[in-house]
Amino acid sequence: MSSTPIVAFNNARLAYGRRVLWQDLNLQVAPGEFLAVLGPNGSGKTSFINTMLGTTALDAGQVSIDGQPVRRGSRAVGLIPQQRPFGDNVPLRARDLVALGVDGTKPGVRLARRAVAKKVDELLELVGASGYANRAISDLSGGEQQRLRAAQALAGDPRVLLCDEPLLSLDLHHQQAISQVIHQQAVRRGSAVVFVTHEINPILPYVDRVLYLAEGRFHIGTVDEVMQSHVLSELYGAPVEVLRVNGRIVVVAGAGGRELPADGHEHPQIADDVAHRDGK
Numbered sequence: 001m002s003s004t005p006i007v008a009f010n011n012a013r014l015a016y017g018r019r020v021l022w023q024d025l026n027l028q029v030a031p032g033e034f035l036a037v038l039g040p041n042g043s044g045k046t047s048f049i050n051t052m053l054g055t056t057a058l059d060a061g062q063v064s065i066d067g068q069p070v071r072r073g074s075r076a077v078g079l080i081p082q083q084r085p086f087g088d089n090v091p092l093r094a095r096d097l098v099a100l101g102v103d104g105t106k107p108g109v110r111l112a113r114r115a116v117a118k119k120v121d122e123l124l125e126l127v128g129a130s131g132y133a134n135r136a137i138s139d140l141s142g143g144e145q146q147r148l149r150a151a152q153a154l155a156g157d158p159r160v161l162l163c164d165e166p167l168l169s170l171d172l173h174h175q176q177a178i179s180q181v182i183h184q185q186a187v188r189r190g191s192a193v194v195f196v197t198h199e200i201n202p203i204l205p206y207v208d209r210v211l212y213l214a215e216g217r218f219h220i221g222t223v224d225e226v227m228q229s230h231v232l233s234e235l236y237g238a239p240v241e242v243l244r245v246n247g248r249i250v251v252v253a254g255a256g257g258r259e260l261p262a263d264g265h266e267h268p269q270i271a272d273d274v275a276h277r278d279g280k
């Protein structure tokens with residue numbers, strides 16, 4: 001990996017009022033690197049992504065992309081957003097949505113129509129969406145729509161691809177396929193991936209480092225460094241057990257699987273993982 005980072009946070013701090021989501025964050029994401037961002041609901045994962053999109057301002061420190069201060073609408077940044085269904089009145093076919101990613105964001109540099117169609121076909125193939133290329137978006141399932149969002153984001157060939165829970169509503173096969181496509185793109189193009197998720201297992205083969213946010217604190221390191229009982233217990237301020245089961249990582253709240261007391265609710269990531277462990 002080259003030493004010039006694609007994303008660089010320098011003494012970054014983000015707070016909403018008196019609530020600090022993180023502070024003293026120094027983080028560099030290298031070309032080709034796959035960073036997973038984990039943490040319970042409300043820990044600040046989407047806000048972290050928003051600071052790289054330029055839609056949320058840090059209240060201390062800096063964040064840069066490719067050596068430049070973050071700028072809203074920058075072509076260097078691609079996004080696969082959290083899933084929201086398209087409304088019934090979106091008059092687009094699947095391939096039109098992907099075409100917007102190929103050509104729609106580059107004023108003045110229009111590709112020939114045939115070149116756009118070829119690129120769109122390649123992208124549809126990449127995410128396994130060729131079979132519904134000409135169907136109306138509003139007729140597609142949530143998972144089918146999400147694959148198109150991935151294709152659209154990849155089309156722009158961004159320096160960093162920000163993924164906000166992109167695997168939600170995808171079946172296991174497509175979770176694996178889309179994760180692999182995102183990883184391959186980063187390796188081939190020397191771009192970076194920042195991947196917010198509640199479920200690390202589908203992306204385990206690709207993750208270089210983890211940023212784990214919880215309770216206004218964070219920990220950064222490799223999967224093996226971060227996904228440790230003592231690290232997560234310290235972050236949550238409560239006992240958390242991290243188990244390895246058949247190559248999967250399972251996070252359990254407290255000794256014997258009791259709920260975390262911090263906010264009176266079981267943290268969803270932990271609940272999800274316990275559900276997986278129990279085969280639900």
Ligand SMILES: Nc1ncnc2c1ncn2[C@@H]1O[C@H](COP(=O)(O)OP(=O)(O)OP(=O)(O)O)[C@@H](O)[C@H]1O
Pocket residue numbers: 016021039040041042043044045046047048
């Ligand atoms: N513009 C804002 N003003 C004030 N508070 C905000 C704002 N945006 C987010 N928050 C709060 O900051 C916290 C972090 O929100 P964020 O959406 O970043 O969390 P998250 O980790 O992505 O959560 P989830 O896993 O539920 O998607 C939440 O408590 C949220 O209510």
